[in-house]
Amino acid sequence: LIPSTWPLAAYFLFSMTVPNHLLLGAVLILFFVFSLRFGKHMRGDLFSSLRLAHEKSKLACHLEKQGQILQAQARQLETLSLTDSLTGLQNRRALETRLEQAIPQARRHDKLIALGVLDLDDFKIINDHYGHPVGDTALKTLAQRMQQTLRETDALARFGGDEFVVLMEDLDSPQNLEPMLERLGAAIAIPFTTAGVTLTLHASMGVAIFPNKQADSSADALLRKADQALYLAKLHKTDRQHWWTIADEQPIVPNEINPETSGASRRFFVPTYGPNIAALLAPLQENLASVAGVFIRDFTTRLMDEPENAALINALTPSEQAQLERKQAAHLCLVCQADLEETEHRETGYQLGKIHACCGLESNLMIQSYQTWMQSLKETFRHQSLSFQEIEPILDRRLAVEIEVELNGYTAIQQQRDLALAKIAESAWRARSFSELIEDVVQNLHELDEICSAAIARPDERGNLQFEAVSGKPFLNYLKEVKAGSATPIRVAPTTSPGHSPTSQAWTSGKIQNVRNYQTDERVLPWRAVAARLGIRAQAVLPIRVRNTNIALLLLYSAFPGGFISNNQHAFLQHLQQILALGYSRLHEQRQTPKVYNVLYRHRI
Numbered sequence: 001l002i003p004s005t006w007p008l009a010a011y012f013l014f015s016m017t018v019p020n021h022l023l024l025g026a027v028l029i030l031f032f033v034f035s036l037r038f039g040k041h042m043r044g045d046l047f048s049s050l051r052l053a054h055e056k057s058k059l060a061c062h063l064e065k066q067g068q069i070l071q072a073q074a075r076q077l078e079t080l081s082l083t084d085s086l087t088g089l090q091n092r093r094a095l096e097t098r099l100e101q102a103i104p105q106a107r108r109h110d111k112l113i114a115l116g117v118l119d120l121d122d123f124k125i126i127n128d129h130y131g132h133p134v135g136d137t138a139l140k141t142l143a144q145r146m147q148q149t150l151r152e153t154d155a156l157a158r159f160g161g162d163e164f165v166v167l168m169e170d171l172d173s174p175q176n177l178e179p180m181l182e183r184l185g186a187a188i189a190i191p192f193t194t195a196g197v198t199l200t201l202h203a204s205m206g207v208a209i210f211p212n213k214q215a216d217s218s219a220d221a222l223l224r225k226a227d228q229a230l231y232l233a234k235l236h237k238t239d240r241q242h243w244w245t246i247a248d249e250q251p252i253v254p255n256e257i258n259p260e261t262s263g264a265s266r267r268f269f270v271p272t273y274g275p276n277i278a279a280l281l282a283p284l285q286e287n288l289a290s291v292a293g294v295f296i297r298d299f300t301t302r303l304m305d306e307p308e309n310a311a312l313i314n315a316l317t318p319s320e321q322a323q324l325e326r327k328q329a330a331h332l333c334l335v336c337q338a339d340l341e342e343t344e345h346r347e348t349g350y351q352l353g354k355i356h357a358c359c360g361l362e363s364n365l366m367i368q369s370y371q372t373w374m375q376s377l378k379e380t381f382r383h384q385s386l387s388f389q390e391i392e393p394i395l396d397r398r399l400a401v402e403i404e405v406e407l408n409g410y411t412a413i414q415q416q417r418d419l420a421l422a423k424i425a426e427s428a429w430r431a432r433s434f435s436e437l438i439e440d441v442v443q444n445l446h447e448l449d450e451i452c453s454a455a456i457a458r459p460d461e462r463g464n465l466q467f468e469a470v471s472g473k474p475f476l477n478y479l480k481e482v483k484a485g486s487a488t489p490i491r492v493a494p495t496t497s498p499g500h501s502p503t504s505q506a507w508t509s510g511k512i513q514n515v516r517n518y519q520t521d522e523r524v525l526p527w528r529a530v531a532a533r534l535g536i537r538a539q540a541v542l543p544i545r546v547r548n549t550n551i552a553l554l555l556l557y558s559a560f561p562g563g564f565i566s567n568n569q570h571a572f573l574q575h576l577q578q579i580l581a582l583g584y585s586r587l588h589e590q591r592q593t594p595k596v597y598n599v600l601y602r603h604r605i
Contacts, residue, residue: 069586080578081425084158085571086136087143093418095157095165099219102169103210112171113210116181116244117226119364120162121202121237128307130197137194142201149187150180160414160568161362165226166205174209174246181205185243204237205244206230212247223411228404231367235400272397273342281338284391288336291380292329299376300325308365315516315561332377335398336391342401349402353409358450360562360569363410370399413449417572420444421579428583437583438469438552445556446471450564452536453557456544457490465490465503465553474534475557481530488526492553501526506541507550512573515539516563540564542577546585554580 082094090098099115106113120142127135139162146156146164155167166184171177191200206229208222225247233245303309313321334340334348356366374396381388423444431437438456445454453472457465470476481487492507493500502513502523515521515538518531524539531537538561542554554576556564564573 076582080575080582081422085574085578087140087158089143089147089164090155090157091418092157092159092165092414093422095155095159095167096219096223096418098155099167099222102167103217103219103222106169106210109170111169112174112176114166114168114171114174114177114207115210115222115226116166116168116205116207117159117223117230118164118166118203118205119230119234121204121234123162123201124306124308124364126199130195134195134197134199138192138199138201141192141194142188145187145190146184149184160571161364161566163363165223177207177209177246178242181207181242181244203243204230204233206233206247207244208247220411224404224408227407227411228400231400231403231407234367235371272394272401273340273345277394278338280394281336281391284336285338288333291377292332294383295332295377295380296325296329298380299328299373302372302376303369306365306368308362309369311516312359312361312562315520315563317517317519320517320519320561335395335402340398345398345401346405349405350409350412353406354413354449355409355560356406357410357413357566357568358558358560358562360564360566362566363407366406366410367403370403374399414568416448417568420448421572421575424576424583425579428579428586431583431587434584434587435469437587441554441580442469442471450558450560450569451556452559455555455557456552457555458552459492459507463491463493465492468552472557474536474559475555477534478530487530490527502539503541503553503555506543507553510543510545510548510550512543512570512577513541514563514565516565517561535559537561538563540573542573542580544577544580544584546581546588551581551584551588 082091082097083089084091102113105111123135123138126138139158143156143158143164146166150156150166150168153169155169157165157167159165168177168180185203188201188203191198193199206226208225208229210217210222212225229245229247233240233243300313304313313324316324331352334345353366357363361369377395378388378392424441427437427440427444431440442454442456445451451472453470453475455467455470455475457467460466467475467479470479478487482489490501490503493504500508500523502515502521505511505523506513515524517537518524518528518539519537524531536557536559538558540556540558540563542556543550544552544554556573558564562569564570
């Protein structure tokens with residue numbers, strides 16, 4: 001009211017005290033008229049300024065709160081990307097980062113570091129006999145005991161399954177290592193009880209020491225040497241003096257008087273390739289054709305005795321099993337080839353290791369399979385009345401090389417997974433929209449050798465999946481066939497049922513679903529023909545959930561059979577699921593949930 005009334009009050013005041021001041025009165029009257037005309041706007045501007053200041057204050061508080069939430073989510077994503085979800089230990093990515101820092105530090109301070117790759121002996125029997133919950137408890141107990149035994153400066157990580165890695169720094173000499181490993185082995189072997197079952201664990205370890213004789217002193221080279229030493233330790237599991245083997249050292253076997261000529265040890269020091277070896281293996285070439293068929297039948301029978309191997313083989317069609325046997329026979333001929341070059345052998349083994357990793361064959365089962373391979377070959381030669389004694393050390397050494405380079409292939413695939421998780425975690429934190437996030441996710445996943453296509457989808461109101469982000473030609477071609485009416489669309493049902501598709505089961509149950517092989521899984525029968533045309537062999541479906549509510553589905557397709565069922569693959573899928581849930585949650589809180597658009601339509605607009 002003040003802007004409207006003060007000129008009138010002032011006019012009467014001046015009129016009473018100063019008569020005849022008409023000019024002043026006229027001026028005051030003009031102010032009075034001005035106030036009546038514009039006073040409302042002046043009051044509105046004042047109130048608008050106050051409201052704006054209040055809104056700015058509220059917005060600043062909201063932004064500060066959101067910043068704190070985002071920082072907490074970023075820390076959570078970083079922790080997830082560096083931590084093993086089962087044991088709480090560091091994972092492969094975290095330990096490799098630590099190892100890359102430890103090597104130059106040891107070089108500067110003239111100290112030694114020891115890297116040990118540890119694998120439990122016969123752990124598969126625990127899982128098969130007592131179930132995976134008991135096996136998980138055993139792994140947690142093992143992790144806790146090793147952490148309590150190691151020094152605070154040492155690092156312990158789980159690489160997946162029952163494989164652990166220990167990094168021991170600041171060693172003055174190799175002699176410091178033995179008492180530490182003895183204490184570690186004693187801690188592992190202490191019996192414990194879980195679920196009414198008393199278990200005693202035993203392990204094998206391969207150790208690589210830096211610096212060493214090799215010119216390549218990278219973290220990858222050190223891990224490869226430790227892996228190879230682990231194989232030697234497991235090979236001498238029944239006749240070794242220690243539970244570990246140190247790389248570049250001769251295995252110490254009891255009752256060996258002369259290690260230079262003793263058979264069990266000498267086989268690791270005989271030449272493996274070259275003209276002299278070619279002369280020794282030349283007579284074998286004539287018998288390979290007759291040996292191969294008998295060997296493959298015996299080898300397959302032995303493999304089927306292991307439930308996990310049997311599950312992988314039974315997921316194949318008869319024609320695929322026949323193709324596998326032909327490849328095994330060809331591999332036998334390669335390993336026994338007289339003029340085999342080491343570079344050719346290493347490259348072939350490396351690629352085979354990557355294929356085995358993509359198919360979900362566990363690395364410990366791969367090593368065990370090669371031990372079975374050698375036993376079966378010996379038995380085949382015995383039945384064929386052929387001499388095996390002279391060539392056994394050569395083939396044994398070639399198998400050691402084979403396992404070494406195949407493990408390198410396994411490592412390469414795992415590094416691809418770790419890199420993809422790191423990139424996706426960064427995108428989950430940085431992406432400004434759902435579209436940006438899902439495009440980054442499918443593109444990063446498509447870079448993995450084991451994934452030929454990746455897609456993210458949400459169901460529309462009729463239950464038909466609308467694929468909003470797709471990478472890889474196979475699935476894009478499938479969508480084009482669906483649009484043309486020549487392929488069955490993928491839907492989700494409101495209730496779960498054993499007969500429903502894995503995609504529908506994942507949506508209704510909220511659990512990861514796997515298809516080992518499209519050609520043998522009855523749940524995907526409507527898509528079997530199109531999958532064969534497009535080169536799709538296996539699938540995994542991951543539900544993305546925020547606060548126990550389904551948000552979307554991530555579908556992964558592979559050109560390899562197996563269905564992402566190995567321990568490392570399953571851990572990768574779970575980790576990926578957690579990262580995506582956090583990314584979706586962050587964007588959901590910012591109210592950026594978009595409409596459902598099919599990828600073909602979205603690309604067109």
